[in-house]
Amino acid sequence: MKPSLILKTATRLLAGMILVFSVYLLFRGHNAPGGGFAGALVAATGFAMVAMAEGAASVRQALRVDPARLMAAGMAMVIGSGLLSVFTGSPFLTGHWWQISLFSDMHLTIGTPFFFDLGVYAIVLGGILTLILALEEEMEMG
Amino acid sequence: MTATASSHTTDHLARASSLLPLGLFFWAAFQVPALAAGNAFRFALNWAPSLAIRLSFLFDGLSVFFVLIITGIGFFVTLYAVSYLHGHPQTGRFFFFLHAFMLSMLGLVCADNAMGLFVFWEMTTLFSFLLIGFDHEKEASRKSARQALLVTGAGGLALLVAFLLMEQATGTFDISRMMPMADDIKTHGLYLPILILIFLGAFTKSAQFPFHFWLPNAMAAPAPVSAFLHSATMVKGGVYLLARLHPVLGGTPAWMTTLVTVGAVTAIFGAVSALGQTDLKKILAYTTLTGLGIITLLLGGETHPSLVAAMTFLLVHALYKSALFLAAGIVDHQTGTRDIRRLGGLMRALPFTAAAVFAACLSMAGFPLFFGFIGKEIMYQGTLAEAMMPGLATFSAVFANGFMTAVAGILMMQPFIQNKGAISRPVAEAGVSMWIGPLVLGGTGILFGTVPDLVGTWLISPAVHAFHPSEEHIHLALFHGINPPLLLSGVTITMGCLLYLWRRSAIKGIAALARVLPMNSAQVYDYLLDGVGNIARRTTRIIQNGSLHRYLYVICMAFVLLAGFSYIRGSETGLWTAFSGIRPDVRLPAPDLGLLMLLIVLSAVTVVFTRSVLLAISALGVIGAGLAMIFLRSGAPDLALTQLLVETLTVIIVAIILLRLPDLEHQKIARRSQTAMNLALAVCVGAMIFLMLLLEPAGPPGGMLTRFFEENSYVAAHGRNIVNVIIVDFRGFDTMGEIIVVAAAALGGVALIRRRKEKS
Numbered sequence: 011m012k013p014s015l016i017l018k019t020a021t022r023l024l025a026g027m028i029l030v031f032s033v034y035l036l037f038r039g040h041n042a043p044g045g046g047f048a049g050a051l052v053a054a055t056g057f058a059m060v061a062m063a064e065g066a067a068s069v070r071q072a073l074r075v076d077p078a079r080l081m082a083a084g085m086a087m088v089i090g091s092g093l094l095s096v097f098t099g100s101p102f103l104t105g106h107w108w109q110i111s112l113f114s115d116m117h118l119t120i121g122t123p124f125f126f127d128l129g130v131y132a133i134v135l136g137g138i139l140t141l142i143l144a145l146e147e148e149m150e151m152g
Numbered sequence: 153m154t155a156t157a158s159s160h161t162t163d164h165l166a167r168a169s170s171l172l173p174l175g176l177f178f179w180a181a182f183q184v185p186a187l188a189a190g191n192a193f194r195f196a197l198n199w200a201p202s203l204a205i206r207l208s209f210l211f212d213g214l215s216v217f218f219v220l221i222i223t224g225i226g227f228f229v230t231l232y233a234v235s236y237l238h239g240h241p242q243t244g245r246f247f248f249f250l251h252a253f254m255l256s257m258l259g260l261v262c263a264d265n266a267m268g269l270f271v272f273w274e275m276t277t278l279f280s281f282l283l284i285g286f287d288h289e290k291e292a293s294r295k296s297a298r299q300a301l302l303v304t305g306a307g308g309l310a311l312l313v314a315f316l317l318m319e320q321a322t323g324t325f326d327i328s329r330m331m332p333m334a335d336d337i338k339t340h341g342l343y344l345p346i347l348i349l350i351f352l353g354a355f356t357k358s359a360q361f362p363f364h365f366w367l368p369n370a371m372a373a374p375a376p377v378s379a380f381l382h383s384a385t386m387v388k389g390g391v392y393l394l395a396r397l398h399p400v401l402g403g404t405p406a407w408m409t410t411l412v413t414v415g416a417v418t419a420i421f422g423a424v425s426a427l428g429q430t431d432l433k434k435i436l437a438y439t440t441l442t443g444l445g446i447i448t449l450l451l452g453g454e455t456h457p458s459l460v461a462a463m464t465f466l467l468v469h470a471l472y473k474s475a476l477f478l479a480a481g482i483v484d485h486q487t488g489t490r491d492i493r494r495l496g497g498l499m500r501a502l503p504f505t506a507a508a509v510f511a512a513c514l515s516m517a518g519f520p521l522f523f524g525f526i527g528k529e530i531m532y533q534g535t536l537a538e539a540m541m542p543g544l545a546t547f548s549a550v551f552a553n554g555f556m557t558a559v560a561g562i563l564m565m566q567p568f569i570q571n572k573g574a575i576s577r578p579v580a581e582a583g584v585s586m587w588i589g590p591l592v593l594g595g596t597g598i599l600f601g602t603v604p605d606l607v608g609t610w611l612i613s614p615a616v617h618a619f620h621p622s623e624e625h626i627h628l629a630l631f632h633g634i635n636p637p638l639l640l641s642g643v644t645i646t647m648g649c650l651l652y653l654w655r656r657s658a659i660k661g662i663a664a665l666a667r668v669l670p671m672n673s674a675q676v677y678d679y680l681l682d683g684v685g686n687i688a689r690r691t692t693r694i695i696q697n698g699s700l701h702r703y704l705y706v707i708c709m710a711f712v713l714l715a716g717f718s719y720i721r722g723s724e725t726g727l728w729t730a731f732s733g734i735r736p737d738v739r740l741p742a743p744d745l746g747l748l749m750l751l752i753v754l755s756a757v758t759v760v761f762t763r764s765v766l767l768a769i770s771a772l773g774v775i776g777a778g779l780a781m782i783f784l785r786s787g788a789p790d791l792a793l794t795q796l797l798v799e800t801l802t803v804i805i806v807a808i809i810l811l812r813l814p815d816l817e818h819q820k821i822a823r824r825s826q827t828a829m830n831l832a833l834a835v836c837v838g839a840m841i842f843l844m845l846l847l848e849p850a851g852p853p854g855g856m857l858t859r860f861f862e863e864n865s866y867v868a869a870h871g872r873n874i875v876n877v878i879i880v881d882f883r884g885f886d887t888m889g890e891i892i893v894v895a896a897a898a899l900g901g902v903a904l905i906r907r908r909k910e911k912s
Contacts, residue, residue: 041873045875105881127876140899
């Protein structure tokens, strides 16, 4: 079955925006609705659209890494962000925070929970894409 | 990088990795003087303070004794394995497993905390599994590996329960702290269960009868693994445990009777079986059973001589048996067979290997001047000094040793001296890195035989004192004068020589005896394993028959039954009173909410009745979106967002699959009875969820939990979105579990999809 021209054109327009939105959701998650899980779902939707319109191969090319590796990296990040506190003597997964001064009156507070969330993002995105790409590839083969 | 270059690099790396055991060996050797003086090192890490589990280590005479054996043999085994496995595509993996095993074994013999010991114990089991199954393309390897894993793993679980019971009895997990409480444990009501479970753990690990059968099968592993794990180190884990717990649990009649009996049976069984074997490694495996049986039997003793004998014989055995296994590997590697009937006259072709085998065999046979002779003398002294059943112990030791002497004779004569011309192809000696190990280990048997007193003072005595503090000192020497042990040694050697001369009739007799036995424990194991497999197959056929419909059925039914059951049990006064507590509060929903609900209901009806796939998918999407709107309206934007996204993705995934499927119209229309059942189940699930929501004591927003999170979210976790802060911070551990499930589900799904692809 050949994908429609409408789907292809719309995908080209939308995919980039969807991915930007997904990163936006990831970053705002701590203070407003969003977060790693939601962001990853949005990104997966974007990639799934590309997969349907242009084929699984083009998604793999765009990703550059195997989604399974993305999962592994996410797992490492989650466990790593938890282990960091173990080295300072607190229990596993205790949050640690750093204040980075940007300008005279602005601070960026960044902490291990962010990396935890980033790991969640990578695992969920990797997991869904692994499945979708495998399905799509099988369908393409007939 | 070409294949040869990369295998070259791997070889270099592997050879360099032998520095790890060597370094540890020398480090341990330098600690010997301090430990021999009666000192012990302690070291502890907090591990799980909330469970009172500290990762504490105790490095004493017993530990250093084992550490020296493990690292010393480990060094030669590593060197040997580099040449043995040269060109194998998975060498890197092998050395990782080998060293990981060695470190786990070191942890095992140095752990003081019982939980730490258990973890290391299980790690050795796991790496043994991976190493036995190293040639995983062979069915026999996989089967043997699984057998070893199941038998020793089951023993490991018994051990875990035993340690938990010991903690209940003493209030501590540290073995060194249990020691002063030994008398309390021995009179405690849990003593017998503890003892039985500890024995299960030790006997499975050390391959004692009737759990012995995994060890001969483990010979599917490469020769260095057999030499290292299945003769010198891992199988000694069980006897190590018995020695370590001797001061805590030992000395009771139950302890002594069991160990002496089981050890004696294993020793005799192994010795008799060894004589009938033709595979070099199988012969060695059965004699290993004998060795382990004798050590177990000696640990059943309570007197100083028998415990000294246990440790001495352990050292003797580790030295000659690892040398023999490595030599058997060389013979196999250079000639291509391990069948002693097809080997012969190898002395000229393999001079160094032959020298190593002769030294090791003479030690095994217990000829004077060899360390094995001293081991045997002290062994008889020990068995005669057993508190329980010295007669049985001495008889079985003499009997088993007689057979071992005969086997040693066969191992020396058959492949190396007799039967010249059995091998037609030219055979060359292996490289130096292969024969140096067996030669040094065999030679150590001679060296220790000449300076027995030094070995006794620096190695054996500190090891025994660590678990049996006593003022007695046993003098290890070649000649003690004419005494009962010397006479028994004479009997043993005579018996061995006679058995060797009449070996053909003896083997025939053993074969006849084996036929008479109705069933052996390996068959019992197979029977049990098949039984479990059959039960699993039958249940799977019923609840997972491959039809998606059936799966949903089972899941929904389980939900209704379990949830319903818990409600009936949970409410003390019965379900109906719980109902009567609900005040009917029937109000019409707000117009917009009502409209949403109507939309959802209509969509649900559409899903059920439509014949178009696309419409069904879209209607499902509408249900989800409608729910998301309700969440949004009730002040849960995060939930609504996630719900909406999940719905979108579900529609996409379902679309990928279902659009390629034929229309629903072409499907067979379900039978009437089937439709009725479906309807009934759907109503049940709906009613159950309705009931749950009704009975859920939903407090108004602003309850205790909500207040806690509202107050702490920004202060403690720098976030204003409470839901997200809960997910990534307050309840991070839950999230971690959930995403592990996500990852596992994705990998499982891919495996299923790929498998289908390969089939078609």
